[in-house]
Amino acid sequence: PIRPRPFVPTRAGRWIAEPSWPSPNVSDRTFALAAPGQLQADPGAEQHLQIRGSESLAADPGPWCGWGGPLDHAADQGGDDGRSLAFTSAPLDEPVEILGCPSVRLRVSSDVPQALVAVRLCDVWPDGASTLITRGILNLSHRDGDEAPEPAVPGEAYAVRVMLSAISYVVPAGHRIRVAVSPTYWPIVWPSPDPATLTVTTGPLSALELPVRRPGVLDSPPPTHFAAPEAGPPLDHAVLGGADEEERTWWRDARRGITRVVTQARHFPHIRLDGSGTEYEERGHDAYEITDGSPLSAVASSERHIAISRGAWSTRIETRSTLSATREQFHVTNAVDAYEGPTRVFAKAWSRAIPRDCG
16 A cells, blocks of 8 residues: 555565456455444434535545646545545454445435536545555436436435546555445536535445455465566657646635646657657646536546657647536637748648537
8 A cells, every 4th residue: 555645766565366257266355334433333313314516626636547647646535535425434343355346326316307426436545545446436317227327216225336547456454434325526527507515325235245266375475576578679769848747736716616627648758759850849737627616517528738849940839728618518629730840831720619418
């Protein structure tokens, strides 16, 4: 495990081996979601717990799928845990090795026809820090599959299963396991058209199913190293500026309830290849903005800049895209400009309206 922080230059771990998959060394361990907020063996009496989501983030969720960059991990999840229905286990007596896809069964209802169920699984340290282990999303209109989505009936309870992304992770002894449930998870997931309140019924029908692994005989002795990967020789180049870097910032207008998340990335430094003299530069900018209590205010925008040059010629492409939504449609706009030297040689702008179809 690692302390919750967005940048982790190296992550310690070990290799494990299984004779087959599904593995005979992995079996589900069930933790009931019990009121007022426990994960435990005994489901206890049924109680109805409600959560109304907040469109703004309290913690940095990290990217949905990292690419090996400097901000691949989520920050401390404690803020978002506090804005969710959180169920936390007692401190573990022994380590729990998770291998596979956890899932959470819920008896849940919504007060609006279209609602999300966002579930996070976290490792809670003895001092209260909360590390994101894995997460999953269910659009409640897709509770019976994606082929024929059907809006939920407000107030009607459904038995659903939220599958979380596959993970291999060890929760140490003394740590606690937490499940957090919310109807919002912006900007990881586009919000439902209306603010939603979820009602989760604790008891036998709401539980975490955790794929727990027992150490296997193939683990011993563990491999100590692998041979160096085969690769061609690196390209000789000179760095002219910039670096492989990324910045993610939050801007919050407390009076108007507006939250803006901005990611600026330079995935490659500005380089020149020694053999040909070709220069390459790439930059990106993404912004996500939303107003509390107003899901239809959500706007996502992206800009990209790529320049390639050599000697007397130079080319550049710039793109700008936005995504917004009404109650019935998603609206996508795109613009592309291409330059040869200072002259714009191509330009196109277009837009599309896409039915939300329970999205």
